[in-house]
Amino acid sequence: MSREHPETMGQQFGRRSWAEPWKIKMVEPITTTDRQTRERALSEAGFNTFLLRSEDVYIDLLTDSGTNAMSDRQWSAMLLGDEAYAGSSSFYRFESAIRETYGYPRVVPTHQGRGAEHLLSQTVIKEGQIVPGNMYFTTTRLHQELAGGVFADVIIDEAHDPSSQHPFKGNIDLDKLEALIERHGAEGIAYVSLAGTVNMAGGQPYSVANAKALRELCDRHGIQIYLDATRLAENAYLIQEREPGYADKSVAEIVRELCSYTDGAWMSAKKDALVNIGGWIAVNDEDLFDSLRNLVVVYEGLHTYGGMAGRDMEAVAVGTREAVSDDHQHQRVMQVRYLGTLLQRWGVPIVEPIGGHAIFLDATRFYPHIPQDHFPAQTLAAELYAESGVRGMERGNVSAGRDPETGEHRYPALELTRLAIPRRVYTQAHMDVVAEAVKAVHDRRTATRGLRMVYEPHYLRFFQARFERREEA
Ligand SMILES: Cc1ncc(COP(=O)(O)O)c(C=O)c1O
Numbered sequence: 424m425s426r427e428h429p430e431t432m433g434q435q436f437g438r439r440s441w442a443e444p445w446k447i448k449m450v451e452p453i454t455t456t457d458r459q460t461r462e463r464a465l466s467e468a469g470f471n472t473f474l475l476r477s478e479d480v481y482i483d484l485l486t487d488s489g490t491n492a493m494s495d496r497q498w499s500a501m502l503l504g505d506e507a508y509a510g511s512s513s514f515y516r517f518e519s520a521i522r523e524t525y526g527y528p529r530v531v532p533t534h535q536g537r538g539a540e541h542l543l544s545q546t547v548i549k550e551g552q553i554v555p556g557n558m559y560f561t562t563t564r565l566h567q568e569l570a571g572g573v574f575a576d577v578i579i580d581e582a583h584d585p586s587s588q589h590p591f592k593g594n595i596d597l598d599k600l601e602a603l604i605e606r607h608g609a610e611g612i613a614y615v616s617l618a619g620t621v622n623m624a625g626g627q628p629y630s631v632a633n634a635k636a637l638r639e640l641c642d643r644h645g646i647q648i649y650l651d652a653t654r655l656a657e658n659a660y661l662i663q664e665r666e667p668g669y670a671d672k673s674v675a676e677i678v679r680e681l682c683s684y685t686d687g688a689w690m691s692a693k694k695d696a697l698v699n700i701g702g703w704i705a706v707n708d709e710d711l712f713d714s715l716r717n718l719v720v721v722y723e724g725l726h727t728y729g730g731m732a733g734r735d736m737e738a739v740a741v742g743t744r745e746a747v748s749d750d751h752q753h754q755r756v757m758q759v760r761y762l763g764t765l766l767q768r769w770g771v772p773i774v775e776p777i778g779g780h781a782i783f784l785d786a787t788r789f790y791p792h793i794p795q796d797h798f799p800a801q802t803l804a805a806e807l808y809a810e811s812g813v814r815g816m817e818r819g820n821v822s823a824g825r826d827p828e829t830g831e832h833r834y835p836a837l838e839l840t841r842l843a844i845p846r847r848v849y850t851q852a853h854m855d856v857v858a859e860a861v862k863a864v865h866d867r868r869t870a871t872r873g874l875r876m877v878y879e880p881h882y883l884r885f886f887q888a889r890f891e892r893r894e895e896a
Contacts, residue, residue: 432761432851436764441753441754441757442754443754443847443850444748444750444751444753444754445494445847448495453481453482454481455481455812456479456481456812458809458810460479461479461808461809461812462809464476464479465805465808465809469877469878469888469889469890469891470801470802470805470874470889470890470891470892471801471805471885471887471888471889471890472485472804472805472808472814472815472816472817473485473816473885473886473887474887474889475808475814479812480808480812480813480814481811481812481813482811482812482813482814482849482853482856482857483814483845484781484813484814484815484841484842484843484844484845484857485814485815485816485843486816486843486845487694487780487781487843487844487845487846488691488693488694488843489535489693489698489699489700490693490699490845490846490848491693491694491697491698491699491742491845491846491847491848492697492845492846492847492848493697493698493699493738493742494697494741494742494745494847496741496745497697497698497737497738497741497742497745498738500734500737500738500740500741501734501735501737501738502734503734503737504732504733504734504735504736504737505733506732506733506734507733508725508728509725509727510727511727511728511733511736512733513733513734513736513737513740514532514727514728514733514736516736516737516740517530517532517703517736517737517739517740518530519740520739520740520741520743520744521703521705521743522705523744524675524678524679524743524744524746524747525652525655525678525679525682525688525705526679526682526683527682527687527688527705527706527707528705528707529705529706529707529708529709529712530703530704530705531703531704531705531712531715531716531719531726531729532701532702532703532719532723532726532727532728532729532730532731532736533689533702533703533704533719533723533729533730534700534701534702534723534724534729534730534731535691535692535693535700535701535702535730536562536651536653536689536690536691536692536693536702537562537566537691537702538702538722538723538729538730539689539690539691539702539703539704540562540563540566540567540689541566541569541722542704542715542718542719542722542723543566543649543687543689543704543715544566544567544569544570544572545566545570545718546711546714546715546718547613547614547647547649547711548567548570548571548572548613548614549571549613550571551571551573551611552571552572552573552611552612552613553572553573553574553575553603553607553611553612553613554567554572554573554574554575554612554613554614554615554616555574555575555576555577555595555599555600555603555612555615555616556574556575556576556577556578556615556616556617556618557576557577557578557582557593557594557595557616557617557618557621557624557629558576558578558582558593558618558621558623558624559574559576559623559823560618560622560623560651561623561822561824561883561885562883563616563618563651565882565883567613567616568827572613574616575603577595577596577599577600577603577615578592578593578594578595578596578621578624579592579594579595579596580596582594582621582624582627583624583836583837584836585625585772585773585774585775585783585785585787585788585837585839586775587775588775588776589776590628590630590661590665590666590776591627591628591629591630591633591665591666592621592624592625592627592628592776593618593619593620593621593624593627593628593629593658594629594630594633595615595617595629595633595637597633597636597637597640600615600637600640601640604644604646609644609645609646612644612646614646614647614648614649614686615637615641615646615647615648615649616649616651617629617634617637617648617649617650617651617685618650618651618653619650619651619652619654619655619658619659619681620654620655620657620658620661620778620779620780622653622654622780622818623818623822623835623837624774624778624837625774625778625781625783625837625839626654626657626759626778626779626780626781626783627776627778628657628658628661628662628665628778628779629658630662630665630666631662631666631669631677631680631681632666634681634684634685635684637684638684638685647686647687648684648685648686649685649686649687649688649689649706650681650682650685650687650688650689651688651689651690652678652682652688652689652690652695653690653691653694653695654694654695654779654780655678655681655682655688655690655695656674656678656695656746656747656752657695657752657755657756657779657780658681658779659674659675659677659678659681659747659752660674660749660752660753660755660756660779661756661778661779662677662681663677663749664756673747673749674747674748674749674752675747675748678747686706686707686708687704687705687706687707687708687711688704688705688706689702689703689704689705690702690703690704692739692742692743694780695743695746696739696742696743696746697742697745697746697846697847698735698738698739698742699738700731700735701731701735701736701738701739702729703729703739755779755780755844755846756779758844758849758851758854759777759778759779759780759781759782759844760777761851761854762782762842762844762854762857762858763777763782764777765854765855765858766782766784766858766861766862769858769862769865770865771784771789771861771862771865772784772785772788772789773785774837774839780843780844781841781842781843781844782841782842782844783818783837783839783840783841783842784800784803784815784839784840784841784842784861785837785838785839786799786800786802786803786819786838786839786840787799787838789803789840789865789868790802790803790868790871790873792869793871793872793873794873795819795820795832795834795838796820796832796834797872797873797874797875797893798817798819798820798821798873798874798876798890799819799838799873800817800818800819800820800821800838800839800840801817801819801820801821801874801890802871802872802873802874803815803840803864804816804817804840805874805890806864806871807840807860807861807864810860810863810864811856811857811860811863811864813842813856813857813860813861815840815841815842815843816840816841816843816885817839817840817841817885818837818839818840818841819835819837819838819839819840820832820833820834820835820838821876821884821885821888822835822885823835824883824884824885842857842861872892872893872894872895873893874890874891874892874893875890875891875892875893876888876889876890877889877890877891
């Protein structure tokens with residue numbers, strides 16, 4: 424490429440360029456920091472990016488949860504928030520949006536996703552029952568365990584291989600599930616915990632074909648399926664792109680179809696639904712609804728607000744409809760893919776295919792000299808912050824926690840550092856800065872040493888654990 428003939432981003436990648444389906448109306452200034460300040464902040468944070476102050480962060484890719492930019496429609500709807508304790512009209516608008524978008528008739532609001540996980544787990548899991556799922560998620564599994572359940576991973580093997588090009592690495596392995604049913608009997612299975620997309624596998628989708636076959640298998644055994652719909656619209660976009668017969672279906676239609684194969688769903692609205700707080704659980708069955716609606720008043724708030732303000736429910740109602748727009752999902756997924764493709768071209772190891780909400784750096788291949796109990800993914804998140812002020816998070820040995828039986832680290836097959844992209848927040852120029860920062864950390868990877876954990880909290884340790892740099896390899 425000659426300097427006299429600059430190319431657009433699309434041309435550089437041999438395609439037509441895309442652009443954000445919005446224009447910017449309000450901005451939030453961010454500032455760069457120097458290396459010395461970042462080193463001090465990192466050491467004060469115990470080398471855990473969750474313990475950094477956001478004012479010390481330049482580009483914040485810690486999470487796509489609650490970090491979305493809301494639209495002018497959402498902000499204006501918030502002014503209509505009905506803050507009545509009971510029977511708020513905002514709840515009824517919220518309920519209609521969930522019913523229309525996901526298709527379940529009975530909706531219980533919660534303050535965020537884990538509130539819904541708590542209610543579902545306490546209501547449907549009996550002591551000792553197995554909860555099969557397409558890979559664990561941290562809060563989901565913890566609530567299942569706290570309710571007496573035992574999570575069993577039944578995702579296809581390809582999901583544990585960061586280089587596998589399988590287009591639907593979120594699929595459930597039906598043979599693994601059937602073997603579990605045979606071993607424990609249908610009554611030994613609480614429900615199937617299905618997630619779309621699968622966060623811990625790298626934002627990977629499951630297919631409609633898999634969902635249909637799963638429904639058929641579960642119907643034969645009388646087992647319920649509950650869906651974590653936190654990023655279902657992103658899953659639907661990837662189906663539209665990859666699954667034969669779905670190219671002409673809208674994201675909204677695919678979301679509805681996916682839900683039709685399940686008995687209910689819960690959601691952290693802080694992701695797909697383009698808000699900063701909120702959640703829900705929605706089901707078909709009336710008795711289950713009654714139980715959930717009763718329990719919500721104990722832990723979250725009355726069944727017409729569930730821990731949210733009226734204005735929060737207004738924002739979710741509008742955001743839920745915006746989330747299933749094809750244009751929005753196209754830009755969303757393409758922005759993530761743009762960052763990932765740059766890294767791939769430079770030989771930085773990442774999880775492939777590139778998923779819906781984040782780039783997952785493969786710390787095992789990035790730092791082959793750092794053993795897993797020196798926390799390579801935690802190290803990589805810390806090094807990237809020190810290099811550039813870009814904040815990501817660990818999704819490996821620290822996140823996986825300890826086996827409650829043996830007390831040992833779980834040593835997951837995937838040791839990843841996640842760069843989650845908030846929706847409608849950063850531009851392509853920010854992605855360029857992030858890519859160059861990762862490259863710089865990669866270029867000096869052989870000189871990097873691992874970490875030692877010096878403080879380990881009991882629950883969800885990744886949020887609050889503290890570390891020190893190791894002197895020796
Ligand atoms: C797939 C998935 N499920 C559930 C949750 C929990 O939701 P929340 O953080 O709103 O409690 C998250 C949040 O990160 C998630 O990514």
